[in-house]
Structures are given as structure tokens and as C-alpha cells.
Amino acid sequence: MNDAQTAGDAAPLELRIDAKRFLSSDGTAVEVVRNLELRLEAGSFGALIGPSGCGKTTILKIAAGLDADFQGRLRTPGAGRLGIVFQEPRLLPWRTVEDNIRLALPADQANVDLADLFGTLGLGSHLARYPGELSLGLARRAAIARAFAIRPDFLLLDEPFVSLDEAVAIRLRNELVALTTATRVTTLLVTHDLAEAVQLADRLFFLSDRPAQILFEKTLPPPRGTRSKDLVTEISEEMRAQVAQAVARSGQS
Amino acid sequence: MLPRIFSLATLIVVWAVAAALAQSRLLPDPLTVGRATLAEIRSGELPFQMACTLGRVIGSFAIAMLLGTIAGYAMGRSKATDRFADSWLIVLINMPALVVIIFAYIWIGLNETAAILAVAINKLPNVVVVVREGARALDPEIDEMAKAFQFTAFKRLRHVVIPQLAPYLAASSRSGLSIVWKIVLVVELIGRPNGVGFVLGSAFSLFDMARILSYAICFILLMLVIESFLVQPLERRANRWRRRPA
Ligand SMILES: Nc1ncnc2c1ncn2[C@@H]1O[C@H](COP(=O)(O)OP(=O)(O)O)[C@@H](O)[C@H]1O
Ligand SMILES: [Mg+2]
Numbered sequence: 333m334n335d336a337q338t339a340g341d342a343a344p345l346e347l348r349i350d351a352k353r354f355l356s357s358d359g360t361a362v363e364v365v366r367n368l369e370l371r372l373e374a375g376s377f378g379a380l381i382g383p384s385g386c387g388k389t390t391i392l393k394i395a396a397g398l399d400a401d402f403q404g405r406l407r408t409p410g411a412g413r414l415g416i417v418f419q420e421p422r423l424l425p426w427r428t429v430e431d432n433i434r435l436a437l438p439a440d441q442a443n444v445d446l447a448d449l450f451g452t453l454g455l456g457s458h459l460a461r462y463p464g465e466l467s468l469g470l471a472r473r474a475a476i477a478r479a480f481a482i483r484p485d486f487l488l489l490d491e492p493f494v495s496l497d498e499a500v501a502i503r504l505r506n507e508l509v510a511l512t513t514a515t516r517v518t519t520l521l522v523t524h525d526l527a528e529a530v531q532l533a534d535r536l537f538f539l540s541d542r543p544a545q546i547l548f549e550k551t552l553p554p555p556r557g558t559r560s561k562d563l564v565t566e567i568s569e570e571m572r573a574q575v576a577q578a579v580a581r582s583g584q585s
Numbered sequence: 586m587l588p589r590i591f592s593l594a595t596l597i598v599v600w601a602v603a604a605a606l607a608q609s610r611l612l613p614d615p616l617t618v619g620r621a622t623l624a625e626i627r628s629g630e631l632p633f634q635m636a637c638t639l640g641r642v643i644g645s646f647a648i649a650m651l652l653g654t655i656a657g658y659a660m661g662r663s664k665a666t667d668r669f670a671d672s673w674l675i676v677l678i679n680m681p682a683l684v685v686i687i688f689a690y691i692w693i694g695l696n697e698t699a700a701i702l703a704v705a706i707n708k709l710p711n712v713v714v715v716v717r718e719g720a721r722a723l724d725p726e727i728d729e730m731a732k733a734f735q736f737t738a739f740k741r742l743r744h745v746v747i748p749q750l751a752p753y754l755a756a757s758s759r760s761g762l763s764i765v766w767k768i769v770l771v772v773e774l775i776g777r778p779n780g781v782g783f784v785l786g787s788a789f790s791l792f793d794m795a796r797i798l799s800y801a802i803c804f805i806l807l808m809l810v811i812e813s814f815l816v817q818p819l820e821r822r823a824n825r826w827r828r829r830p831a
Contacts, residue, residue, distance in 0.1 A: 398729055414733060422730040426748040426826040435744055436734040462826045482734070 379529035382539030415484030509557030622799035645704035653712025661720020719753030
């Protein structure tokens, strides 16, 4: 039905989903994504923005290669490794924080020095704890550390900062900027927070309600990550207006 | 610990009183049984017979756990396998232990292999049922995570699957140990020239109650020791991560 393949080094992410359906509990097929086409240049930071339940997580899992049950085509960047932060921390409850992070590494790198990463994410004093003992914020940070520890070529983030303390979220966003700038990893962030997307990304994809389609996309001028609060607000306002127009247009047609 | 000692002490007192009242060769008092036990231990007879039985218990238990875990996992993970093997499982569950033992001795011969296999097959369906339950309850979100981070098969088994199956494995080990040793005695009674079951059989034909009681008590004690010094510590270790901060 689809042909997934991995391109050579530093290739863009190319994803086309003609249709993605789920069987609902009463046996009828529900179309969650339709005619979606998305291209993200190597080393750039894209954001998928859309309302809750529109199909963002579904798209992200398809991009991760975790869900091959769709009509379309996927080409992932790099021959290399995928780092992913799921919407839930998804740590192994029976392994310590440090083991959880190191288990994601290939066997020959299981003992590499991660002190810097642990320091950046403020995990240093929690490494020996079990996930059940962590606050959600700490568990999220451990999940982010796991995705970064493997030095991914391709990074997928599913609403990683939702339901965190705003202060913690701000810090983690800054850390994300620092980490992605240092490594130039191709990143796709899923969020329903427009300001967050505007602050972090250089390419925005706005999704419609279910079935998800791209309403319109926008490239933001660099530098990303360092945009001032005022600039973020200004761009967000402009985007909001354009989204409203796009929704109106798609409603008419 | 104390209430347990008290309850056991009471049991011994009741036994002593009953023996004193009965004054019969068929219910020897605790002291007589104790003396008989000591004599059996000194002669080396009891340790030898217990070792034979224990070897069979360990052998059948290991086979049942290994095969049962593999089959249970396969059935819990694959609907097709489950549909195919479920009726076999129902047959096995409802097969009387004695029938399995007789078949094994007739088809394989009156030997050690037959004895150990017969016991293992009796225990097997219980392991399959419990592990299948565990395999069905494996967390799909964690599976997806392991797939995304390209866990090798070994890593998945060791860090994802076994920790989740551990409570189910522990549950079936506990019930397993007691089922297995009871059936091992029957197998020995019917077709082995040694082991606790064999001794009990010959003591039965001589109405040697002191001997029967001393072997039974020693074997129960041995199983209790294994349970509290092996099974329980392993279980605690597997559940270490469940501790929560105060
Ligand atoms: N495994 C599934 N089976 C059936 N329906 C699903 C499944 N996963 C998601 N859905 C449905 O697809 C829609 C999109 O879900 P999701 O991609 O999680 O949205 P989002 O991440 O944008 O909130 C929702 O309506 C959800 O109920
Ligand atoms: Mg989602």
C-alpha cells in the first residue's frame, strides 16, 4: 500500500498520506488524515499545528515508521537514527532513569558520557530513581534526554511540553533550541500551541480538523529559537488570521 | 513470624495429645516421629531419597516453566496461535494427572525421562494460561517505544517483556512448586525405585506411620525453605521498582 524507504545522508523528510483510516469500535472506518503532503528540508525544524484530535499523533507515528498501515509514501531523512518523544513519557517503570536513557543507545555506545546532557536537562540528581517516583516534568525531561542521547538524525516530538509548569516548559524549550541548534537534526514538532511553534520552528504546517489536511504552510525567517516575545506574539497573530482565512476558504469550496 | 510459630506449636501439641489419647501404632507421637527422622537422616537414607525427589521436582518444574512460558507468550501475542492451540490447552487442563503419568510410563518406558515429562506436562497448562494472560497485558505503548528506539530482540526480551511477565511468572512458580512436588510423589509411587514417593509407598504397605510422617514433614519443610529463601527473594527483587517514596 505504501512504500517506505530511507534516503541517504541529509535527505529531507518527505511524507505523503493519501488516506489514513482507523476502524472505530463499531467497525466503521474513520478517516483521520486525507491528502496530506509534507516536506521538511534536512536540518530544519518543522512544526505541525492543529486542534486536539485532528490527527497529529497519527501523522507523527507514520513519519516515525511506527505505523505502516496507510496509503501514501514515506521517505525519512538520513540513514540514521530516529529519536522520538512520545506524547506520554513512555519510560520503562522497572528501570532507573539512567538505564531508561542508556537502553535507547546501541550496545557499543551504552557507556558513552552523557553528563552534559543530564546536566542540561537537570536530571543529574535523579538518575538512580525509578519513573514512578518522578513528577511528570522530570519524566518528560528523561524522555527528551532519551531521544537526544542517541544523537538522532531525525527527531520527532509529540506535544512534549503539554501540562508542564510554564516555567519548566520555558526552560525545556530553551534547552530544545540549544540541543537542536548544536546538532542540526531534522526535527518535527507536534503541538497545538501556536506561540510555541512560532518560537521554535522555521517551518509551520497548519492542519485542518479531522480528517487532517494541510491548510497552509509558512516558512519563518531565521534565526529561530531566539525570537523575542513580541515578535512571537506578532507572528502568531498574523498566523491566526491566515488560518481563519484558510478555514473560511476551505469551507466555501 | 511469631504468630506462625505459635500456630505451628499448637498443631504439634494437638498432635501429641491426640497420639496420647489414641495410644495406637497408627498415630505415633511427635517424639517418636522425631527420633525416626533423626535415624533416617543419620543413615543418609532420607537425604538421598529427598535429593532424588528434589531433582525430579527441579527438572519438571524447569521444563514446565520454560515450555509453558514460550507457548503462553506465543498464544498471548498471536490470535491465530491462540485459536489453534486453545483446544489442546483445554484437553491438557482437563486431563487427569494419573492418565498423563500412565501414558508417559507406557509410551516412554518406566524411566526417568517419562517420570519428569509426565510431571512437566501436568504443570504445563497452568503455566501457559497464566503467562498467556501476562502476554496479553503487555503494554503496547512500551512496545512501540522499543520499536522506535530499535531495541534488539534480546534487549526487548530482557528489559521489556520479562519485567512485565515477572508477576505472572512468579504467580505460576508459586503454585507450580507445590503442584509439581505433589505430582512427583505420585510418579515415584507408581514407577520409580527411589525418591520420597517410593519410600512412602513401601512404608504404606508396612503401615510404618512414623516413617510416612517423617518423610512428609521433612519434604514440606524443604519446600517451605525453597519458597521463602528462593522464590520470595526473587519476587522481591523483580518488584524493586514498585517502591514509592514515602
Ligand atoms: N488506534 C486508534 N484507533 C481508532 N481511532 C484512533 C486511533 N488512534 C487515534 N484515533 C482517532 O484518530 C483521531 C486523531 O487522533 P490523534 O492523531 O491522536 O490526534 P491528535 O494527536 O491530533 O490529538 C482521533 O479522533 C482519535 O480518536
Ligand atoms: Mg496527540
